[in-house]
Amino acid sequence: MSEIGVFEFKGKRYEFPVEIGTENEIAIEIKRLRGDTGGIITLDPGFKNTGSCKSEITFLNGEKGILRHRGYAIEDLAKKASFLEVAYLIIFGELPTQEQFAKFEADIKKNTLVNEEIKDILDGFPRAAHPMGVLSSLTSALTAFNPEYTDVHSEEEMYDAITKILGKFPVLAAWAHSKNEGAPLNYADNSLDYIENILMMMYKVPTTAYKGNPIVKKAMEQLLILHQDHEQNCSTSTVRLVGSSHASLFASISAGVSALWGPLHGGANQAVIEMLEEIIKGGGDVEKYIAKAKDKNDPFRLMGFGHRVYKNFDPRALLIKESADAVLADLGIADPTLEVAKHLEEVALNDPYFKERKLFPNVDFYSGIIYRALGIPVEMFTVMFAIGRLPGWIAQWKEMRMNNEPIGRPRQLYIGKTKRDYKTMSER
Ligand code: CMC
Numbered sequence: 001m002s003e004i005g006v007f008e009f010k011g012k013r014y015e016f017p018v019e020i021g022t023e024n025e026i027a028i029e030i031k032r033l034r035g036d037t038g039g040i041i042t043l044d045p046g047f048k049n050t051g052s053c054k055s056e057i058t059f060l061n062g063e064k065g066i067l068r069h070r071g072y073a074i075e076d077l078a079k080k081a082s083f084l085e086v087a088y089l090i091i092f093g094e095l096p097t098q099e100q101f102a103k104f105e106a107d108i109k110k111n112t113l114v115n116e117e118i119k120d121i122l123d124g125f126p127r128a129a130h131p132m133g134v135l136s137s138l139t140s141a142l143t144a145f146n147p148e149y150t151d152v153h154s155e156e157e158m159y160d161a162i163t164k165i166l167g168k169f170p171v172l173a174a175w176a177h178s179k180n181e182g183a184p185l186n187y188a189d190n191s192l193d194y195i196e197n198i199l200m201m202m203y204k205v206p207t208t209a210y211k212g213n214p215i216v217k218k219a220m221e222q223l224l225i226l227h228q229d230h231e232q233n234c235s236t237s238t239v240r241l242v243g244s245s246h247a248s249l250f251a252s253i254s255a256g257v258s259a260l261w262g263p264l265h266g267g268a269n270q271a272v273i274e275m276l277e278e279i280i281k282g283g284g285d286v287e288k289y290i291a292k293a294k295d296k297n298d299p300f301r302l303m304g305f306g307h308r309v310y311k312n313f314d315p316r317a318l319l320i321k322e323s324a325d326a327v328l329a330d331l332g333i334a335d336p337t338l339e340v341a342k343h344l345e346e347v348a349l350n351d352p353y354f355k356e357r358k359l360f361p362n363v364d365f366y367s368g369i370i371y372r373a374l375g376i377p378v379e380m381f382t383v384m385f386a387i388g389r390l391p392g393w394i395a396q397w398k399e400m401r402m403n404n405e406p407i408g409r410p411r412q413l414y415i416g417k418t419k420r421d422y423k424t425m426s427e428r
Pocket of ligand 1: 046233263264265266267268293294300301302303304305306307308309357359362363364
């Protein structure tokens with residue numbers, strides 16, 4: 001027998017179907033609420049309790065600290081698979097066979113050139129422009145160079161749009177970095193793999209042969225895999241919402257980049273390093289910052305701590321902490337921010353304020369330390385997150401369009417003035 005959810009209001013009883021997911025999550029489906037009740041809606045700012053869609057991509061249990069993509073544990077994927085293998089899995093639903101993988105990689109490589117006129121657009125930005133703003137704008141500009149409409153019900157057209165954005169996005173990200181540095185723009189080298197290419201495009205200088213570092217590449221690959229998808233977070237919901245108006249994949253991804261930029265979302269990795277550096281500069285007084293974070297009159301928050309969904313350890317943070325230790329040791333770097341971060345974590349995890357609110361380190365707490373060890377400048381941290389998140393945005397956009405989801409259009413509870421008469425300026 002299927003379950004029902006019951007809602008009673010002013011002596012009337014309304015019944016709603018209950019849906020149960022494959023991991024036994026329960027959702028009351030309230031599609032008919034407004035119609036049946038003659039106008040009642042739900043109010044849920046920040047969508048803390050609202051499921052916006054059904055999805056087969058990622059399962060996340062914040063209480064138990066579980067993250068799986070298409071059924072595979074993030075721990076396995078991060079340690080055993082390559083970035084593009086995980087991307088294929090997330091986007092198409094299954095791990096690729098050797099043949100499928102070879103084709104996917106080759107098709108992405110066919111798309112690693114962007115139109116030369118993009119350079120003119122890049123020229124127009126001030127050199128100090130934040131690379132996230134540049135990346136968002138250039139991704140949006142791709143729509144001008146690729147204006148053709150994608151028929152999402154054509155497997156071939158969808159595949160073409162997907163391989164196109166996977167090929168071009170890292171070029172734009174690397175160019176955003178080169179612009180900041182005043183460095184020459186590099187083209188992709190299709191003899192390199194996806195991750196090596198990103199690093200090469202960011203760091204190669206024309207005067208010297210580029211030599212990659214396998215430790216850096218491995219650490220970067222793992223970090224980017226950990227960022228690939230995280231179900232209906234702010235930027236992903238943005239991508240789905242923009243795409244629900246049938247805006248193109250590129251336009252939707254560009255909106256996702258903007259959403260990711262904020263310090264409460266992907267921008268937190270930059271904010272964490274800035275916070276750790278400030279603590280060091282101020283003499284390393286960790287307790288002072290913990291007190292600031294707890295003070296309700298102080299807007300300061302402990303960056304890299306807390307999560308909307310995880311009320312336990314973020315499994316990605318555990319993997320990243322492990323990796324931070326290994327990468328710094330492998331590269332022979334002694335970074336004082338790692339020591340401060342560990343101290344901060346220890347103090348916070350033993351403090352009743354953080355314990356009661358179930359605030360644990362999130363994915364961004366240690367990732368900046370690794371990025372820095374790998375030579376990535378602070379302004380580029382969130383750009384790296386965006387490169388990592390790209391397959392997730394694509395997969396979610398594709399799922400939303402394939403499921404013919406309706407245009408996203410929330411309701412509101414109006415609390416403004418009721419009807420009043422217009423007064424001419426002299427009467428006011
Ligand atoms: N420092 C101090 N207090 C905090 C923090 C923090 N980092 N995070 C949450 N709290 C407190 C908050 O003040 C509130 O206290 P009270 O119940 O007394 O009012 C309580 O914990 C619940 O917080 P919330 O703001 O209602 O929780 P939320 O789910 O709306 O916000 C969050 C989640 C991630 C935005 C928030 O924890 C935060 O601002 N963290 C710092 C920024 C950060 O690290 N963001 C990265 C998130 S993970 C990666 C990503 O999404 O890109």
